[in-house]
Structures are given as structure tokens and as C-alpha cells.
Amino acid sequence: MTTMSVTGVSRWFGNVVAVNDVTMTIGPGITGLLGPNGAGKSTLINMLAGFLPPSAGTVALDDTPVWKNPDAYRAIGLVPEREAVYDFLTGWEFVLANAELHGLPDPGAATRRALATVEMEYAQQRRVGEYSKGMKQRVKMASALVHDPAVLLLDEPFNGMDPRQRLHLMELLRTMGIEGRTVLFSSHILEEVEQLASQIEVVVAGRHAASGDYREIRRLMTDRPHQYTIRSSDDRALASALIADGCTTAVSLDDVDQVLRVETSQFFSFAELLPRLARNAGIRLYEVSPTDESLESVFSYLVQS
Amino acid sequence: MGVNNTIVRLTARSMLGGRRLYLLAGLAALLLALALLLRLFADVSATDSAEFIQAVSLGTLLPLFGLIVGTGTIGPEIDDGSVVYLLAKPVSRHVIVRSKLAVAVTTTVTFAAVPTFLAGLIMVGDRAGIALAYGIGALVAGIVYSALFLLLAVATRHAVIFGLVYALIWESLVGTFVPGARTLSVQQWALSVAESIASPGVITADVSLGVALTLAAVVFVAATWYAGERLRVLTLAGDD
Numbered sequence: 001m002t003t004m005s006v007t008g009v010s011r012w013f014g015n016v017v018a019v020n021d022v023t024m025t026i027g028p029g030i031t032g033l034l035g036p037n038g039a040g041k042s043t044l045i046n047m048l049a050g051f052l053p054p055s056a057g058t059v060a061l062d063d064t065p066v067w068k069n070p071d072a073y074r075a076i077g078l079v080p081e082r083e084a085v086y087d088f089l090t091g092w093e094f095v096l097a098n099a100e101l102h103g104l105p106d107p108g109a110a111t112r113r114a115l116a117t118v119e120m121e122y123a124q125q126r127r128v129g130e131y132s133k134g135m136k137q138r139v140k141m142a143s144a145l146v147h148d149p150a151v152l153l154l155d156e157p158f159n160g161m162d163p164r165q166r167l168h169l170m171e172l173l174r175t176m177g178i179e180g181r182t183v184l185f186s187s188h189i190l191e192e193v194e195q196l197a198s199q200i201e202v203v204v205a206g207r208h209a210a211s212g213d214y215r216e217i218r219r220l221m222t223d224r225p226h227q228y229t230i231r232s233s234d235d236r237a238l239a240s241a242l243i244a245d246g247c248t249t250a251v252s253l254d255d256v257d258q259v260l261r262v263e264t265s266q267f268f269s270f271a272e273l274l275p276r277l278a279r280n281a282g283i284r285l286y287e288v289s290p291t292d293e294s295l296e297s298v299f300s301y302l303v304q305s
Numbered sequence: 306m307g308v309n310n311t312i313v314r315l316t317a318r319s320m321l322g323g324r325r326l327y328l329l330a331g332l333a334a335l336l337l338a339l340a341l342l343l344r345l346f347a348d349v350s351a352t353d354s355a356e357f358i359q360a361v362s363l364g365t366l367l368p369l370f371g372l373i374v375g376t377g378t379i380g381p382e383i384d385d386g387s388v389v390y391l392l393a394k395p396v397s398r399h400v401i402v403r404s405k406l407a408v409a410v411t412t413t414v415t416f417a418a419v420p421t422f423l424a425g426l427i428m429v430g431d432r433a434g435i436a437l438a439y440g441i442g443a444l445v446a447g448i449v450y451s452a453l454f455l456l457l458a459v460a461t462r463h464a465v466i467f468g469l470v471y472a473l474i475w476e477s478l479v480g481t482f483v484p485g486a487r488t489l490s491v492q493q494w495a496l497s498v499a500e501s502i503a504s505p506g507v508i509t510a511d512v513s514l515g516v517a518l519t520l521a522a523v524v525f526v527a528a529t530w531y532a533g534e535r536l537r538v539l540t541l542a543g544d545d
Contacts, residue, residue, distance in 0.1 A: 049393065051541040068537055070395050078393045080541075084385035086315060088322045100311040101394040143390065 002062060002075055002150035002182050003027045004048055009057035011043050018043040020206040021057070026184050030177040032197030033186040040206040041186040042081060045155045048184065049078045061151065074102070077144035081155035083136055087129030091120055091139045094128050098143040107146075114142040118172065134165035141172070152176055154185040158192050170196050225249055225263040226270070227291045233284040235260040241277045261291075309396055312404035316378050320408055325377055329370065329412065333420040336366060340424035351435060354428040355507055358439045362421040363492050363499075367443055368472035370417040371450025376465055378405040380458035389541060399533035406455055406529055413447035433504040442499030449491050449521050452528040459535045487511040494521045 004026045011019040019040040026048075035041050046052040047059045050066035050073070059066055066072045086094055095114055099107035115121050118138040123131065128139060137157060144152060154173075158166050173196060176183050187193050193200055194214055202210040232238050239251045239260055247270050250263040264270040278285050320326075343349050343357065382388035391401055421443035425436025457471075458464040479486045487493045488511070496510035497517035510517070 046541055051389070051392070051539075053538070053540070070392075070397065073393050073395050076393070078389065080386060080389050082386035082389075084387040085390065086319065086387060088318060089315075097311050097315055098390060098394075101309070101391065101396055103395065 001028050005060050007058050009054045011055045022208040024201050028180045028182050029198050030183045031199040032193035033201050034193045035203035039203045075150045077149035077152045079140050079144045079154040085128050090125050092124040095142045099146045102147040110146050114146040118142045133160040151182045157185050225265050228262045229289050229291050230260040231287040238283050241281050247273050308404040308407050309400050316408040329416040333416045336420050336424050340427040344428050351429050351432050367446045370413050371454050372468040374409045374412045375451045375454025376458040378409045398536040402533040409451035410448050413451050418443040418447050433507045438499040438503035442495035445498050446495035449525050452525045456528040456532040459532045
């Protein structure tokens with residue numbers, strides 16, 4: 001079990017603050033590093049991978065700082081975002097070279113195992129330069145796994161993958177997480193993170209905006225209005241009952257869609273209130289759906305704040 | 306002075322696998338062709354031959370080769386980011402630099418020092434020790450240039466431009482007009498070594514052999530060490 005910790009880390013480039021006082025712990029299982037482009041995700045991963053010193057704070061693997069510490073790479077596997085690899089090598093040669101550079105006792109066996117894990121044996125004799133983007137991503141993955149690392153860092157691993165390759169990589173990462181490895185991947189695509197990560201760290205504009213699973217993150221935003229769409233037997237009566245109670249901040253009738261739109265800032269009390277109000281008023285609720293429970297909306301709230 | 310065999314192999318393959326090989330071989334062939342033409346169609350004295358080799362080989366070819374080869378061993382990898390596969394390993398960054406340097410030196414010797422020696426042989430045979438003198442001189446220059454330009458490639462993303470400025474401005478211009486600067490010229494160190502090998506009076510250098518060898522050794526060792534230090538703190542800034 002290996003943990004990476006980021007403690008009070010800031011990183012600036014000249015006048016630009018890329019990462020601003022971030023503290024997080026990345027433990028075993030899959031962690032998703034989520035944020036829009038330019039949020040500082042790559043900067044964070046580069047610091048975690050020991051390729052960038054923090055301007056302030058520490059980045060450590062268990063208790064050892066990773067900067068200027070090549071020995072840390074015995075425990076870290078890195079899948080960089082950039083596509084460049086040694087194009088003139090075959091897939092086999094590339095992964096084998098990585099195994100040799102790790103000083104593994106049996107680089108050939110490790111290479112076979114890593115290529116099998118990413119199901120790339122069929123193309124291992126072809127030059128990496130001829131690979132498709134998804135194949136390259138997999139062979140990069142194999143090179144990162146060849147020394148059986150406890151920590152796997154992936155920078156935007158799903159970029160450029162087709163849906164089938166995406167599913168395959170998700171499956172692979174899930175297995176890694178179940179095996180107790182510490183897996184961190186960055187993404188700006190919400191669905192990927194939602195589907196895969198048990199833990200989400202949201203980074204917005206260099207700041208650590210939220211941490212938890214996505215519902216937790218959503219509930220952290222209690223001061224934000226939550227929106228619901230409601231269909232009932234009598235929308236107008238329900239609207240007046242809701243507005244009479246202090247729980248809601250806005251109620252509107254949508255005549256076009258024949259629905260009632262409700263905004264509340266009190267997530268939990270609203271959940272209790274609504275059925276009670278409806279029953280007391282003799283109104284039948286046909287549909288109650290949160291319109292903004294997706295990570296997308298959480299995200300846009302976080303970006304605004 | 307440990308090197309890593311895997312890095313040596315990877316570097317040699319990327320170095321000699323593409324167009325760079327043709328460029329290097331072409332330049333070496335050009336030198337030999339010029340030497341042959343001069344030998345066949347012009348009546349050149351030993352002194353003229355010495356001047357020719359000095360200007361073409363030590364003055365032009367060696368700095369150019371050092372630049373192409375020294376930066377070529379690591380510059381493209383740093384530019385495209387693939388160097389990350391070497392750096393994300395439990396391998397000392399100094400070992401990485403020394404492995405790269407071993408390839409650079411071998412390449413420069415093969416494609417510059419040996420052709421220089423052969424060009425000398427073609428032009429003057431074994432008269433006055435000229436061929437051997439310039440061959441060894443080219444060897445010294447090749448070794449020092451390789452280390453210098455490798456350092457440059459690690460230290461800056463604009464290595465080729467700085468290297469060209471160095472080769473053109475410093476070695477050629479400043480060395481020509483400011484006599485004192487010649488003490489700090491790789492070309493002069495190489496000449497000094499050549500001077501000591503050839504028959505007296507054929508080759509003249511402005512730097513004494515002791516100073517030349519000392520400076521060459523110091524620059525080589527310091528550049529190699531410092532390149533390793535720079536590689537230790539090489540940052541791969543994020544794209545986002």
C-alpha cells in the first residue's frame with residue numbers, strides 16, 4: 001500500500017500561478033483528477049512524477065520527496081500525456097528497454113507480462129511509429145506497468161481513444177485499483193471520472209476545489225441552489241405550497257414542458273419536505289428529477305465560485 | 306565512468322537510424338572527396354594541405370559535427386518529451402549523460418576524426434606526420450565539442466542556435482581578431498595537440514600543449530558533470 005501526498009503545494013511559472021496551495025492524499029484505489037483544461041492537472045501530475053519541483057510545499061511518495069529522487073521510480077509508473085515514444089522501436093523493444101532501464105532481473109518475462117496485460121502481443125513486432133493513437137496509449141501503459149509499480153500516474157489517458165479502447169483501459173485501471181495499487185488519472189471529461197474513480201479530486205484554476213465521490217462533492221455545495229423538475233397532478237397548487245415554505249428559493253411554472261421547476265438551497269430538508277407537502281395538499285407526484293445532479297453541473301458551480 | 310547499455314543502444318539507434326546518418330556520412334565523404342580532388346588536380350604542398358585540413362576539418366567540420374551529434378543525442382528527445390522514458394527510471398542522471406556522451410564521441414570520432422586522418426593521408430601521405438597530427442587533433446576537438454554541445458542541449462531548448470553562434474562567432478570571428486580568446490578555443494587546443502605530433506614548423510598553435518590538454522580535460526569533465534546536474538533538475542512543464 002503506497003500513498004502519495006501533496007502538502008501545501010503551490011507552483012508558479014513566473015507570474016502565473018498554476019497550482020495554488022493544494023493539499024491532498026492519494027491512496028490505494030482509483031483517484032480521478034478532474035478539472036477543465038488549464039486547471040493545473042498536468043502541473044500536479046508532473047510534480048507527483050518528480051518532473052517539476054513545487055515552488056512551495058512537498059510532494060512525497062509515502063514519506064520520501066519525489067523531486068530529485070530517481071529511486072522513487074521503482075514504485076511509480078508514469079503514462080505521460082505526450083505521445084512521443086521511441087518510434088523506431090517495435091512495441092516489444094520499447095517495453096523491453098523500459099524493463100531493462102528498471103534493472104529488472106528478467107526483463108523479457110516482465111515485457112511479456114506487461115504486453116499481455118494491455119493485450120498488445122499481436123502488434124508487438126510492429127514499429128511503435130506505425131501504431132494508432134490507442135495502440136500507442138496501450139504500449140505506453142505497458143511500459144509504465146513493466147516493473148509492477150505500486151503507484152500509477154496517468155495524464156489524460158483516454159485522450160484520442162475510441163470507445164472500445166476506452167472501455168478496455170477502464171477495465172484495466174479497475175483491476176489495478178482492486179489489486180490495491182494507487183492509481184491517479186487526470187481528465188477533463190466528466191463521464192470518465194464518474195464511471196471510474198472511487199475518489200475525485202477537483203482542481204479548478206489551480207485550486208483544490210473539492211474532494212470526495214461525486215455525490216459528496218455535490219452535497220458540499222449546500223449553499224448552492226439545487227434544481228429539480230417536478231411533474232405532478234396539480235403543478236400550480238404544488239407551486240404555491242412550495243413557495244409558502246421557506247425551503248425553496250425559486251419556483252416557476254413551465255407551460256411549454258408542463259413541468260414545475262424548483263430551486264432550493266437546502267438539499268436535505270427539501271428532500272423531506274416535498275413528499276410531505278404533496279401529501280398534505282392531496283397532490284400526486286409523477287416525477288421528481290434533479291436537473292443538475294451530474295458532475296457537469298457540480299463542475300460549473302465550482303468553476304464559477 | 307559507468308554507462309547504461311540500454312541507453313547507449315537506444316541512443317545509437319535513434320542517432321544513426323535516420324537522415325542524420327546520411328548527413329554525417331555525406332559530410333565525411335565531402336571532406337574525403339575534396340582531399341582527393343586537390344591531390345589529383347592541384348599541386349598542393351604539405352603546408353597548403355595542412356592549411357586546408359585545418360580550415361575545413363578543424364575549423365568547420367568538427368564544430369558542425371559536434372553540434373549535430375552532441376545536441377542530436379538528447380535534444381530531440383527533450384523536445385518531443387520522450388526523454389521521460391529515460392528519466393522516469395531509477396537510473397542516475399549522470400549515467401544517462403555519460404551513456405549519451407559515449408555515443409556522441411564514438412560518432413564524432415567515426416565520422417569526423419577518422420575522415421580527417423584519411424583526408425590527411427590522401428593529400429600528403431605520411432609526410433611530416435600531418436595526417437596523424439590532425440587526426441588526433443580532430444579526436445580531441447570531437448570529444449570536447451561532443452560534451453559541450455550535449456550540455457548545451459540539456460541546458461537550453463535553443464541548443465542549435467547557441468551552438469551555431471558559438472561555432473561561428475566565438476571560434477571563427479573572436480578567435481581570429483582577439484588573440485587572447487584563442488586560449489579558450491577548442492580549435493586551438495586541438496591545433497596545439499596536432500602541433501606537438503607533426504614535424505616542427507608545419508602546424509602552429511597559439512596555446513601551449515600543457516594549457517591545451519588541461520583546458521580540454523577540464524572543459525570535458527566539467528561539461529559532462531554539469532550536464533548530469535542539469536538533467537537532474539530538468540523540468541517537464543505541463544501542456545495545460
